[in-house]
Amino acid sequence: MKLMLLTAGSRGDVEPFAALARHAASAGHEVFLGVPENSGVDLPPVARVPLDVDFSQLMAEQGVSAIAAARAFRSAIRPAMGRMLGAAVRAIRDVRPDVVVYHPKLLTAAAAAASVGAVPIVVETVPSLTPSREFPMPGTVSRDLGPLNRMTYRVAGAAAGMFRREVAEALRPLGGPAASAPVASLVPVSPVLLERPRDWPPTTTITGAWVAPPRETALADEVADFMQDGAYLYAGFGSMASGDAVARARAVIDAARANGLRVLMAAGWGGLELPPGERGGDVLDVTSVPHAQVLPAAAVAIHHGGAGTAHAVVRAGVPSVVVPFTGDQPFWGRQLQNRGLAPAAVPARRVTPERLERAINVALSQRDAARSAAESMRHENGVARALDVIEATLAR
Template sequence: MLLTSGSRGDVEPFAALARRASAHGHEVRLGLPENSGVDVAGLDAVTLDVDFHRLIQTHGISQWTAVRHFRTEVGPGMRRMLAAAVRETLAFRPDVVVHHPKVLTAPAVADALGAPHVLAEFVPVVTPTREFPAPGVVNRDLGRLNRATYSVARAAERMFRRDMERACAQLPGGRAPSPASPPRATLEAISPHLLPRPADWPESVHLTGAWHEDSAAQEPDPAVAEFVRGGPYLVASFGSMAAGNPHARGRTVVESARAHGLRTLLLTGWGGLALPENLRDDDVLALPTAPLDAVLPGAALAVHHGGAGTVHTVARAGVPSVVVPFIADQPFWGRQLHRLGLAPAPVPYRKLTQATLVPAMGEAMACRERAAGVGRAVRDEDGLGSALEVLTGL
């Protein structure tokens, strides 16, 4: 049983693992949010009764907005998701439960079924280390205090304790075994070329490499294919991020690209970017989405929000980045890419102007040789194979 929750970047890797495991003869069921935008054709997939796309479209990405709407939207959504995870896992009765950190009821239902549970992280927010603070909690190194920052993730369990108890009323005996067992293993679906393994992670933590399907690369539609053949271009995408003024950000990206003689493939995503009407021309193509694996390899650079999935996709393509972080782990990845020589220092989205983006683009293009080398190394990884080897060895 695979259980995930969050935006598209949280769902695509689980879908990839489901396909790989199914191809190797395993019976797999995937529990995922509604309207994720991920192709799950051919998979045994069930809904977890929450729509993160709707939450972001309605309330944006602001943490304070989320707090204000906790009672009306966020809280009820999490409550439904936690209960659905228990219901669907009980119905499937799996031998192993693999779950995203947000699926807080997964350990309890696995314990009730006598099955091991495995935690899967795309950002190491739960697994502590002294080498860096918990991504999304603190944005600077605290030295010996870094490990303490990982306690913040455990606060979610306290916040949703009553909802977890309600969800676990479905279990035999009407309650969860207490305390829940620790994960049998933790899968860090992260490239060691982007985040070297911390020395103090225990042996049960496996740095597998990113979960990516080579066979999943789609061909772009003819208009996109024609555009990417038409001369030097960049790709801009902020994924599921939607905050502030998307037209102003679109203008900044397009005009900064023109300052470098680049055309712009503008992927508007869930509303983070938009193209002002007076900037429409042959050197700009704006559309909601395009297969990144198909359009990135020929790009001069990528301007993106720094989500874990996008970071790995851009790195795999061998393309340098300009990271414009919005929230959560994105500043962490922006700093990490800069540290590795794959990007300039990140440009926070509130500071995104031509004055900041034009020089950042110039710095990014100076990273092309380094990015190409890392891309070759990342493409050689088989994160799905490594993950499946751990799971079948439990």
């Protein structure tokens, strides 16, 4: 099978596709992988296709507020999307794969796949495309609307409509826009965090998280030494860079100390910035660290609630304190809370040392539940399940 995988977004959007690419290649398939530039992800040795977009730069320009996003939309986001959508069409036409598995941001992938006779399969890294009565579309409303939940999923179509002009231009080599839709949907989410809604169609499959086998790398001496010196809290907000990063870091440090914990702080793309004079002693700040190696030894993890980080923390058997900024992050915060793996989320705009101190205290009481959830998650093999579905869909 000639398989093309195309994704877009931050690290949490790239890592699952990289894991699936690695597994599919090891199973003997010819794999082509398209990811954004500067993703920061360890990519497998498979054929690469260019997508001509750098999401780290886009996030820096866009920020996480509606005002910042509006300012950046015309100058940065729209042109970048146009380049990416056109690059996806060219890659699919050049490679002519049997199957195209793609992220929802790749709005031209299904039509381009159909133009070369390939099977299009979409990936819901967040369960936001298949409507359900059981929960509203993540990233829309913050409460259950009951029978009206399904209506919230119309937002996805409206968002796609914002790039109608870019889609039309990218599809011009195919003769213009064409009616097309994926034939199946894969949801790379653990059943530990999301039970399959009863009203989903059989073409939508929860596979379990897509995770590559952990690769042990030598930790920096300062990180390894810090981990040996006593109980610590991990704090990291990934690509979220908004508001006062120094004040947020100060709140994390004060709250951790109030609970007798040291702090291992990952600055990421700027969500945390160490206050002056705090480095050393009970605080260590780094740009990033491998989750699989540092999380299992942590007492608790404070994070933004991105899908990838939420899974990594649960897989490590560690309770969470979720500080959501935007998008689907409140959804994952609620999922963790509902399963007894985190207290109620503390929104980024409401972070104070006192709120975080109380949340950490609750999270520390949830360690047994976290260990039990980790044990269940370790029995999953999401990439194997996903590849089985892809192969079966192609065979039909």
